[in-house]
Amino acid sequence: MQPFNTGMLNELSNLLGERGLLVEPDDMAPYEADLIGVHQGQALAVARPQSTDEVAAVVRLAAEHAVVLVPQGGNTGFCGGGVPDGTGDQIILSLDRMSQIREIDPVSSTMTVEAGCPLVRVREEAEAVSLDFPVFHGGISSQIGGNLATNAGGNNVLRHGMTRNLVLGLEVVLADGQIWNGLRKLPKSNVGYDLKQLFIGSEGTLGVITAAVLRLTPLARARATTIAAIPDPAAAVELLGLVRREIGELATAFELIPRSGLDLHLQRTEAAEPFMEQYGWQVLIELESASTLFDLDAALETVLATAMETGLVTDAVLARSEAQRSGLWSYREGIALAQVETPGNLKNDTAVPISVIPDFIEQATAVVGSIAPGAVPIPFGHIGDGNIHFNINPPPGSDPVAFVASWPDLTSAIEEVAVGLGGSFSAEHGVGTEKLAAAERYLSPIERELMAKLKTAIDPADILNRGKVIPAPR
Numbered sequence: 502m503q504p505f506n507t508g509m510l511n512e513l514s515n516l517l518g519e520r521g522l523l524v525e526p527d528d529m530a531p532y533e534a535d536l537i538g539v540h541q542g543q544a545l546a547v548a549r550p551q552s553t554d555e556v557a558a559v560v561r562l563a564a565e566h567a568v569v570l571v572p573q574g575g576n577t578g579f580c581g582g583g584v585p586d587g588t589g590d591q592i593i594l595s596l597d598r599m600s601q602i603r604e605i606d607p608v609s610s611t612m613t614v615e616a617g618c619p620l621v622r623v624r625e626e627a628e629a630v631s632l633d634f635p636v637f638h639g640g641i642s643s644q645i646g647g648n649l650a651t652n653a654g655g656n657n658v659l660r661h662g663m664t665r666n667l668v669l670g671l672e673v674v675l676a677d678g679q680i681w682n683g684l685r686k687l688p689k690s691n692v693g694y695d696l697k698q699l700f701i702g703s704e705g706t707l708g709v710i711t712a713a714v715l716r717l718t719p720l721a722r723a724r725a726t727t728i729a730a731i732p733d734p735a736a737a738v739e740l741l742g743l744v745r746r747e748i749g750e751l752a753t754a755f756e757l758i759p760r761s762g763l764d765l766h767l768q769r770t771e772a773a774e775p776f777m778e779q780y781g782w783q784v785l786i787e788l789e790s791a792s793t794l795f796d797l798d799a800a801l802e803t804v805l806a807t808a809m810e811t812g813l814v815t816d817a818v819l820a821r822s823e824a825q826r827s828g829l830w831s832y833r834e835g836i837a838l839a840q841v842e843t844p845g846n847l848k849n850d851t852a853v854p855i856s857v858i859p860d861f862i863e864q865a866t867a868v869v870g871s872i873a874p875g876a877v878p879i880p881f882g883h884i885g886d887g888n889i890h891f892n893i894n895p896p897p898g899s900d901p902v903a904f905v906a907s908w909p910d911l912t913s914a915i916e917e918v919a920v921g922l923g924g925s926f927s928a929e930h931g932v933g934t935e936k937l938a939a940a941e942r943y944l945s946p947i948e949r950e951l952m953a954k955l956k957t958a959i960d961p962a963d964i965l966n967r968g969k970v971i972p973a974p975r
């Protein structure tokens with residue numbers, strides 16, 4: 502260890518105490534690798550401040566000693582953004598001890614919460630006052646700061662937009678240790694540049710988010726949920742159009758479930774097939790309303806009947822109780838979880854305009870077949886947002902380690918298909934280190950230059966999450 506680091510660690514230890522600074526390899530290990538075990542680094546230390554002032558003091562020390570900080574939330578991110586590099590010189594700044602809910606204001610429908618609060622707790626506390634924070638996805642141990650820093654998507658984007666649509670104010674520690682208190686509860690405030698939006702989605706490269714004012718929505722008191730079997734992805738897109746035309750904004754989730762994903766989920770659970778017969782493609786549709794005055798089941802049944810008459814839907818199961826609803830959702834969420842546990846599973850996160858989803862699935866399936874014959878595509882997820890996760894399992898019976906060697910080619914080919922169809926190489930997971938090369942390839946020179954200028958203006962010494970989102974200077 503270099504002497505300047507020893508000095509800094511002593512200062513950090515005085516500041517944060519024993520629980521607030523981890524330096525032993527065993528203690529640091531859980532913070533050095535992400536949850537899915539794909540990205541692994543080595544840290545000099547893990548700092549665990551308990552207050553915004555402590556975060557600011559840590560950032561000031563890091564700036565003084567020119568040590569890079571890696572902000573970290575629940576470590577569920579898929580792009581390596583919260584993991585240090587392999588040098589052993591960077592310090593992980595974990596927000597896990599800053600998890601207070603500072604205020605819930607039911608009249609303004611806001612919650613002011615610290616960054617380290619788990620997303621599940623935010624949702625539970627909102628529900629306790631008959632409100633909802635509708636960011637909802639499978640990264641169940643993620644923290645609200647991580648959701649903001651990655652601008653997380655999830656299953657309710659169709660209705661509520663991404664995380665950035667649900668934030669009214671932020672508190673951020675800047676790269677020089679200053680604290681920006683932008684914790685306003687205002688849905689309307691046109692005062693020039695919307696600074697909070699700069700930090701949302703910046704993946705810890707522009708500031709450390711320490712707290713946020715979240716916009717809460719009325720809690721759904723009525724829901725209608727179905728799994729419908731469809732002939733192919735083109736029918737899914739047509740059905741989405743029908744549902745939105747006939748039922749409008751009450752459609753909250755519209756998720757694609759392929760046979761390959763369903764099989765994976767069924768193999769690792771005792772769940773039964775959703776239908777008497779096996780079908781190749783299905784969609785999970787959910788309607789929600791805060792009002793109990795509308796008959797959502799009847800609306801959904803009417804649309805499904807129309808869809809069956811025209812051959813868009815072959816079979817459908819409606820949830821008649823909350824238990825049945827969570828059973829139907831487990832078919833969708835189980836796919837994501839099963840893949841986390843599947844050795845060699847490759848995750849992709851692209852988006853295309855909804856109208857070309859069938860072309861995307863067809864073209865991506867063809868390129869996978871040519872690069873890795875026998876590999877199993879699992880195109881599933883947020884069809885209502887054009888965000889199909891074109892994930893891939895190794896060929897059955899093959900060595901997953903050997904399959905990993907084909908990941909870069911497969912990922913590039915799928916990104917190429919998505920971008921070629923007018924899409925994005927990253928829909929909701931971000932860039933981190935994982936998608937740096939894609940950002941270089943697909944963002945225009947003007948976009949890259951603007952991003953680099955912003956980074957230099959806000960973090961001139963490149964203290965915050967160096968080498969994430971924007972390549973580190975060579």
Ligand SMILES: Cc1cc2nc3c(=O)[nH]c(=O)nc-3n(C[C@H](O)[C@H](O)[C@H](O)COP(=O)(O)OP(=O)(O)OC[C@H]3O[C@@H](n4cnc5c(N)ncnc54)[C@H](O)[C@@H]3O)c2cc1C
Binds near residue numbers: 582637929
């Ligand atoms: C099974 C599973 C399903 C998932 N499904 C979805 C999904 O449907 N939609 C989706 O969008 N994501 C999904 N994810 C990915 C992940 O949950 C999200 O990206 C989440 O927002 C990351 O939050 P986190 O707290 O775990 O952040 P981390 O992984 O710890 O960090 C992610 C990034 O945010 C930065 N960061 C974290 N906290 C802060 C902070 N306080 N200030 C500044 N920067 C910070 C980190 O430096 C890093 O760059 C899924 C993950 C899993 C494991």
